[in-house]
Amino acid sequence: MIVTKQETENVARLGSALGKKKLFPSIVELSEIGMLARGGRTSVTAKGVDLSDFDACFMDAPIELAPFVEVLLDEFAEKGVFCQAAPESYYVSSNKPFLLSSLSECGVRTPLFEVLPDASALSHSSGFKFPLVLHRYRGYQEAKRIVVEDESALKALCKSFSESDVVVLQELIESDLDRSLVVGDEVFNIRKKWSPKKRENVGRGVYHKLSNDAEETVFKACKTIGCSIALVDSSDGMVLEASPYFDVGEFSTSGKDVFSLIAGFYAEALK
Amino acid sequence: MKFLLIGGKRAHKLVTQYILEEAKLHFDTATFVPLNKVRVVYDGKHTRLMHKNTDLGSYDACYARLFPEDFLFGETMLDILSRENVYTPTNPEAFRIVNHKYYTIKYLAKTGVLTPATSLSIFPKTALRLTEQIGFPAVVKLVSGFGGRGVMLANGPAEFGPLTDTLELFKEAICTQEYIKNPGRDVRAYVFGDVVETVYRYGAEGDWRSNVSRGGRAEEFEAPKEYTEAAVKVARALGLDFCAVDMLESEKGPMVVEVNFTPGILWKFFGDKLAKMLVQFIYKRTLETKTG
Numbered sequence: 001m002i003v004t005k006q007e008t009e010n011v012a013r014l015g016s017a018l019g020k021k022k023l024f025p026s027i028v029e030l031s032e033i034g035m036l037a038r039g040g041r042t043s044v045t046a047k048g049v050d051l052s053d054f055d056a057c058f059m060d061a062p063i064e065l066a067p068f069v070e071v072l073l074d075e076f077a078e079k080g081v082f083c084q085a086a087p088e089s090y091y092v093s094s095n096k097p098f099l100l101s102s103l104s105e106c107g108v109r110t111p112l113f114e115v116l117p118d119a120s121a122l123s124h125s126s127g128f129k130f131p132l133v134l135h136r137y138r139g140y141q142e143a144k145r146i147v148v149e150d151e152s153a154l155k156a157l158c159k160s161f162s163e164s165d166v167v168v169l170q171e172l173i174e175s176d177l178d179r180s181l182v183v184g185d186e187v188f189n190i191r192k193k194w195s196p197k198k199r200e201n202v203g204r205g206v207y208h209k210l211s212n213d214a215e216e217t218v219f220k221a222c223k224t225i226g227c228s229i230a231l232v233d234s235s236d237g238m239v240l241e242a243s244p245y246f247d248v249g250e251f252s253t254s255g256k257d258v259f260s261l262i263a264g265f266y267a268e269a270l271k
Numbered sequence: 272m273k274f275l276l277i278g279g280k281r282a283h284k285l286v287t288q289y290i291l292e293e294a295k296l297h298f299d300t301a302t303f304v305p306l307n308k309v310r311v312v313y314d315g316k317h318t319r320l321m322h323k324n325t326d327l328g329s330y331d332a333c334y335a336r337l338f339p340e341d342f343l344f345g346e347t348m349l350d351i352l353s354r355e356n357v358y359t360p361t362n363p364e365a366f367r368i369v370n371h372k373y374y375t376i377k378y379l380a381k382t383g384v385l386t387p388a389t390s391l392s393i394f395p396k397t398a399l400r401l402t403e404q405i406g407f408p409a410v411v412k413l414v415s416g417f418g419g420r421g422v423m424l425a426n427g428p429a430e431f432g433p434l435t436d437t438l439e440l441f442k443e444a445i446c447t448q449e450y451i452k453n454p455g456r457d458v459r460a461y462v463f464g465d466v467v468e469t470v471y472r473y474g475a476e477g478d479w480r481s482n483v484s485r486g487g488r489a490e491e492f493e494a495p496k497e498y499t500e501a502a503v504k505v506a507r508a509l510g511l512d513f514c515a516v517d518m519l520e521s522e523k524g525p526m527v528v529e530v531n532f533t534p535g536i537l538w539k540f541f542g543d544k545l546a547k548m549l550v551q552f553i554y555k556r557t558l559e560t561k562t563g
Contacts, residue, residue: 031394034401037377038388067414068393068444071374091367097311097347101318105354115311117344118280137343163280163307166343 052079086226328355460502
């Protein structure tokens, strides 16, 4: 089955690619799924169908649904339903401080960072180099991401933050962005140019072959979040983001049929 | 040995004082750091937990009184402390599970303790389908509410709809639970390793929830063995050395409804008793951990 927030063209294309591998998936919308724990047993159903009867699932759920998807994946894992993402993957990816901390402790290079439980802790922070990237989180949601040029701008900005906002200050890597899709033991990468003028990566991205070292870093990041298929953003060999959720269509510029590759991965995994 | 107390954003001053006073009697040093003065710093080699220039990984034991709004930072903090071999009575994985009402019940379902039928969904129609299986009246809960906040009662589908529509609007998952008839109170079991202290909690006048923080009251009570055994089983299954297990007195026996990683120590009713028990337990466990 493909579990998705809503049926899109990409979901249909993935379904078709899986069909060519004789896997013929059912499309299940997340809104239809319900979990029930009763009498010492747990079940997961959608419109009366027991989802634990499926052999495999491709999880296509946005990260903001992590509190639901994490438990759903745990249920699938317990019932032996193969999925590209481990239960903890959504949780780790949805909690940016935890993601950065986990990546760095697993030996994955990341930009220098500092996490503050709220903006009032700014006065205790350890002399960051500017410019830097500020991420503000309200719960799991990233409420703001902005490049900050100097300390006075940082202080002014933080005055407007609420007490419950977690702040991540991250070294700004002024370099091209490598957006990599890992599928099993293969990596497809598109590179987005850095614009010094706009202070961001721009354009749709073009296919770019990663170096062996960079590939190894990307695989390590994917493994850290517990995924066999995942999106990894890196810049100058440092990982910025790793997520089980991605837009497959974005990789059409890589010149590869990513849908067919994912289908092939599932066919192999289910042998 | 060095003891560290980290107080989350809602930490009560008197509770902090009780814990520190007791800790000073046992540990060589006892320090309090408010959570909003703690930072996670990655220097290119390691991720450290810092307060000013002090690496908090240098402490022997830490008790972090964290609340659900401290969750995003708290998980990372506990993970770092655990890696640095600082003894904490709460492990990061249990912290994550216990902060999720449905995940907790799902997890406990494996242990054999009684739990109320509980559902999880993200869409009101699906929530109604599941809740009709559970039966009305039903309790509607926020996945990560606490202190009775975000806990609502729906007597039937007409009351249920507006509640779940609101949760959907705020992009919250919908957790619903079987309503267990009770005599207006629940049993809270404080678990300190193998030692259990039980109290009755009564709801405030006119409130069906038994939360002391919402104007209810508490009294000591010597619970039957089945309650203390269930509480220890729950704590062990989650790997929590210290927690509070909330149970309802159902016809079938103790029904576990929630587990709290930062339970209130009910100072209005028991003074510093529970704070003392907690610190003495942390000291004993730290000593065991450090001396193997």
